[in-house]
Amino acid sequence: MRTRALSPLSIAVHLSVLVLVVLWTVPTAGLLISSLRDKEQISASGWWTALTSASRKDIFRAPGPEAQKQEGAEWVISGNIFNGGSGHVSAFGTSSLKPEEFTPGATAELKDGQKLTVSETGDFRLTSPQSFEGSRGQRIFYTALTPPRFSFDNYRTVLTAEGIGQSFLNSLTVAVPSTIIPILVAAFAAYALAWMKFPGRSLLIAAIVGLLVVPLQMSLIPLLKMYNGVGAFFGVPSKTYLGIWLAHMGFGLPLAIYLLRNYIAGLPKEIMESARVDGATDFEIFVKIVLPLSYPALASFAIFQFLWTWNDLLVAMVFLGTGNEELVLTGRLVNLLGSRGANWEILTASAFITIIVPLLVFFTLQRYLVRGLLAGSVKGG
Structure with a gap:
């Protein structure tokens, strides 16, 4: 039986993937090893010498x-x-x-x-x-x-710091709704832009593509002023979770709608027509057909949105505040490091704690990432 030789393009793709995996894995492994060493060891040698004296x-x-x-x-x-x-x-x-x-x-x-x-x-x-x-x-x-030695003392120091548990819950309270809400809104909008004909649809698609290049820093202050004005009119406090959920939804919707619209537009047209012949409404088609088929695209966007909202500090400080009860995990760790500027071991442990949850989310949904992004990037309608 003859084996099929790999083409030069396939070899280049495999090598590129291998390089990316190494570039991503090595720093993460180094961060984990350093977080298990004490200050003297970190100062004396690099993490790659952790197993030697x-x-x-x-x-x-x-x-x-x-x-x-x-x-x-x-x-x-x-x-x-x-x-x-x-x-x-x-x-x-x-x-x-x-x-x-x-x-x-x-x-x-x-x-x-x-x-x-x-x-x-x-x-x-x-x-x-x-x-x-x-x-x-x-x-x-x-x-x-x-001699080499490892311990969890750095993690105990970080995890037992005052307010760290509350900040962890605050980050979850911010990240989870800020991921789910844009996906729900974007999915409805993407289906409408892909399969429903109405005046101005092309202009809406062009506007969404244009919003992709608007930097967050440029729109943050105008958005905050508008939110405070509306909140003052209706008597809503300015520093609430609702404000940060709406902010993250606004910043995440352009990319979400763009990816999901291209993916949904590439679904087989025959399925939609058969459902309409059977008397299904647009809402039934969306819920029973489009959503199950769009899971890869939804999962790929969920990964990016969760990583962004979990690691965010700027939007959280602006819309949620910096009080002890509202401070998110990234802000709490920044304050902890501010009082322990020379303690590099605290820095490594803090950094690894912040990436544990995103790593779990990524490895849970990563099989859908490439498939959803590629489909959302090249298919159009």
Whole structure:
């Protein structure tokens, strides 16, 4: 049996898909691995070295004279340079010019007969024939190998932060209706523009295509002023979920109608005509025939709309506010990072928490994504 050789175009397509998968997967894997490491490990080495011991150079200052104890004729200050942590000392020194002068277990001769010994486990022993004097302890420069370790401490810090649970629910309250409402409205509009003949249909289609290029930032302030004016007239508060649902619906409808209209227009005409012959109304055709057949297009748009609304911060701050009870998850994590600017481990854990829900949505509906987008892009009527 002869096997069919792949064409150059098929090979190029497969390679392109492979490259895109790698470009998408590698940063995500790196983010996950970094979120399971502590601050010292992230600072010392990249996530790709997470399974190997990391070498780091550091400085430790021994306790002062208040920690000394007399043992026979000697005064002793002892402890561990890792302060309860773990690691293996590969070299140490007493000067910044020679931070790796001694090997673990060796004895360094200091001034006034003082001696310093550092073991491989980090235990140090500083001895002197006379009582230690001075206000500051001895500096110990060391190079250590830190074994790989993973924990969920970063996630505990983020998830136990004040208000994080409420913000998570706020994001769900914003994202779910902001995804479902535009799909419902766009599906009705797409069917009407595809299969119902009425005056001005072509102008409406052209206007929808034109709205695709209108940037959100340019229309956000006029939309907010209009919404506040209407709300003041009817006595509706300005900072409500209704406002952000309407805003996301307005920003998402042009793309939704465009994709769904092209997809629905490409459905077999014979099915519609047979249904009309059997006495079905437009509403019955839409509900019983068009919607089930349009599931790939609906799912593909749902993915994009949910990702946009879940990760949105600008529209949420404008239409919902920044109070503790209204703040969405992205805003809460920004505030958390603002008070912990140097804690990169918190940044990685926070970023991964924000993408968990979108990842679940994407992997649930991804089989419909390409089929729905391609059909909605090339079919027209």
